[in-house]
Each structure stands twice: as C-alpha cells, then as structure tokens.
Amino acid sequence: MDEPTNEPRPADSRPRLVAAHTNLTPIQEAWGAYARHQLHCRLCADLDAGPCQTAALLRQAWETLTRDAFGRLAGETA
Ligand SMILES: [Zn+2]
Incomplete structure (x- = not known):
C-alpha cells in the first residue's frame, strides 16, 4: 500500500x-x-418537535412563486 503524500493529485482524479x-x-x-x-435540519427530522419556521417560510416562498406562475399561465394579471 502506498504511503499518503502531500503531493497534489492529478486534476482528473478530483x-x-x-x-x-x-x-x-x-x-x-x-x-x-x-x-x-x-435534509439538514434537526428540527425537521424530529417528528416530535414542533413545526420548523424556516421550512414553513421556504415552502411558502415556493408556493407563492408557483401560484404566481400558474396565474401568469392562466392569463391573470398580477
Ligand atoms: Zn427545518
């Protein structure tokens, strides 16, 4: 087994x-x-914990963008 070295690996091995x-x-x-x-939030992973406010805000942002897009597709004016 080769000893580890501090020499940089070839670029294509990264x-x-x-x-x-x-x-x-x-x-x-x-x-x-x-x-x-x-994926990374402990509060979201804990089923016994209360609702995660950060997740709620991120979900709300996605829902708002999605609702606006559907509105534009339907010809509604914002
Ligand atoms: Zn969370």
Whole structure:
C-alpha cells in the first residue's frame, strides 16, 4: 500500500464540482432550498418537535412563486 503524500493529485482524479450556475428556474431554486433545508435540519427530522419556521417560510416562498406562475399561465394579471 502506498504511503499518503502531500503531493497534489492529478486534476482528473478530483471529484467533479457541482456547477455554481445551474440555470434553474426561480421555482426550482425555491423548491431546492426547501428540500435541502429539510435534509439538514434537526428540527425537521424530529417528528416530535414542533413545526420548523424556516421550512414553513421556504415552502411558502415556493408556493407563492408557483401560484404566481400558474396565474401568469392562466392569463391573470398580477
Ligand atoms: Zn427545518
């Protein structure tokens, strides 16, 4: 077994970086923020805990964007 070294590995052996700019829609970004929060939030993971205010706000933001988009599709004016 090779001893670990401090020499940098070749660039192609590194894990791929996640693109910083993904061209997601605002609705997709909002849903992603909500989903990512739930994956890492202890309060959201605890079924016996009270409702998580942060998750509620993120969900509300996604619902607002979605409702607005449906309204535009239906021809409603904001
Ligand atoms: Zn939470």
